[in-house]
Amino acid sequence: MVRAQLGNIPIALVSATPSLETIVNAEQGRYESVHLVTRHAGAVLPEIDAIDLLKTPPDRGSWLSPPLRDAITETLAASEQALLFLNRRGYAPLTLCRRCGYRVQCPRCTAWLVEHRLAERLQCHHCGYSAPLPERCHSCNAEESLVACGPGVERLAEEVAMAFPQARTIIAASDNIYSPRAAAELVTQIETHQVDIVIGTQIIAKGYHFPLLTLVAAVDADLGLQGGDLRAAERTYQLLYQVAGRAGREEKPGRVLLQTYMAQHPVIEALTAGDREKFLAAEKDARRAMDMPPFGRLVALIISGTDEAAVDEGARNLGRTAPNNEMIRVLGPAPAPFALLRGRHRRRLLLKAKREVNVQAAVRDWLARARWPTKVRVQVDVDPYSFF
Numbered sequence: 525m526v527r528a529q530l531g532n533i534p535i536a537l538v539s540a541t542p543s544l545e546t547i548v549n550a551e552q553g554r555y556e557s558v559h560l561v562t563r564h565a566g567a568v569l570p571e572i573d574a575i576d577l578l579k580t581p582p583d584r585g586s587w588l589s590p591p592l593r594d595a596i597t598e599t600l601a602a603s604e605q606a607l608l609f610l611n612r613r614g615y616a617p618l619t620l621c622r623r624c625g626y627r628v629q630c631p632r633c634t635a636w637l638v639e640h641r642l643a644e645r646l647q648c649h650h651c652g653y654s655a656p657l658p659e660r661c662h663s664c665n666a667e668e669s670l671v672a673c674g675p676g677v678e679r680l681a682e683e684v685a686m687a688f689p690q691a692r693t694i695i696a697a698s699d700n701i702y703s704p705r706a707a708a709e710l711v712t713q714i715e716t717h718q719v720d721i722v723i724g725t726q727i728i729a730k731g732y733h734f735p736l737l738t739l740v741a742a743v744d745a746d747l748g749l750q751g752g753d754l755r756a757a758e759r760t761y762q763l764l765y766q767v768a769g770r771a772g773r774e775e776k777p778g779r780v781l782l783q784t785y786m787a788q789h790p791v792i793e794a795l796t797a798g799d800r801e802k803f804l805a806a807e808k809d810a811r812r813a814m815d816m817p818p819f820g821r822l823v824a825l826i827i828s829g830t831d832e833a834a835v836d837e838g839a840r841n842l843g844r845t846a847p848n849n850e851m852i853r854v855l856g857p858a859p860a861p862f863a864l865l866r867g868r869h870r871r872r873l874l875l876k877a878k879r880e881v882n883v884q885a886a887v888r889d890w891l892a893r894a895r896w897p898t899k900v901r902v903q904v905d906v907d908p909y910s911f912f
């Protein structure tokens with residue numbers, strides 16, 4: 525963008541789901557918007573329905589609700605394909621000791637280790653730490669007391685194999701689709717109908733279109749809505765919208781089902797009503813009321829280091845010298861999301877400012893005034909896309 529501005533070069537931003545920032549820029553006349561009204565190949569937009577899991581829950585220890593099982597059965601009977609979307613790699617996101625309640629955690633991060641049953645290992649998805657599945661609980665030393673909690677794509681594949689033993693299924697996650705060649709093979713397998721059910725993470729969300737894929741289901745549409753992240757709702761909306769776009773892109777109309785415990789959530793309601801404008805309007809009002817981007821500026825400062833006391837001291841120093849006036853407000857220090865990441869302790873300060881404030885200059889002045897313990901690092905993130 526900056527390069528285009530310097531060289532006076534026209535630039536086109538292309539997206540089916542532009543960010544709120546981009547939309548507001550267009551509304552305020554900084555960008556000009558051009559709409560593509562018809563969908564690829566003229567196919568109709570799929571119908572999106574919510575499955576309220578409070579009313580029709582899956583059986584204990586399973587993740588597919590009766591209505592979703594019925595929809596899969598119908599799809600297979602019509603010799604068509606289904607995509608089950610679950611944005612969670614591995615077998616289970618949490619391993620818990622039944623006896624003492626211990627949760628198996630990464631030694632270097634504030635994060636649980638994820639079981640990868642096919643690889644027979646526990647993995648940290650944040651730092652790459654990996655260990656064999658333990659035979660005993662680290663905390664109470666009990667044997668065979670560890671149980672897997674919650675589903676990842678591997679566990680979902682297990683349930684699908686039990687429920688639909690005739691169906692040919694494939695997992696599409698970065699663990700097995702790790703190269704352009706593997707991705708091309710996957711696409712061929714789906715296109716030539718060598719698989720009936722695809723169980724995939726977000727790597728399957730974008731771009732592809734498969735003529736026989738007429739059912740797309742988000743197994744846990746609520747995933748991502750709970751994060752205390754500024755853009756959690758917007759990103760979940762975009763991701764589910766993109767996934768929904770996989771259904772029925774050619775001649776056959778598609779069907780999209782969202783399994784949710786929060787059928788009244790604005791994101792779910794907007795998706796099922798096909799009302800993107802309404803969702804964006806609500807999201808915009810909420811952000812404007814809190815002076816959040818794109819209506820105000822937000823800067824996250826992450827102070828990190830291996831020595832926890834030094835990190836706390838550095839964070840407190842920054843807090844003491846923080847600029848606070850009618851244009852700028854600083855919150856914190858507080859433990860950052862992932863207070864421990866890759867062996868480094870992390871604290872966070874958030875600077876909120878009116879839109880017209882030059883936040884880069886304000887942060888520069890602020891950091892120049894602060895005194896630093898050695899070996900403590902500060903990372904500055906202006907209008908952060910994510911808080912992690």
Ligand SMILES: [Zn+2]
Pocket residue numbers: 630631632633635648649650651652653866
């Ligand atoms: Zn880790």
Ligand SMILES: [Zn+2]
Pocket residue numbers: 621622623624625626661662663664665666669
């Ligand atoms: Zn235990």
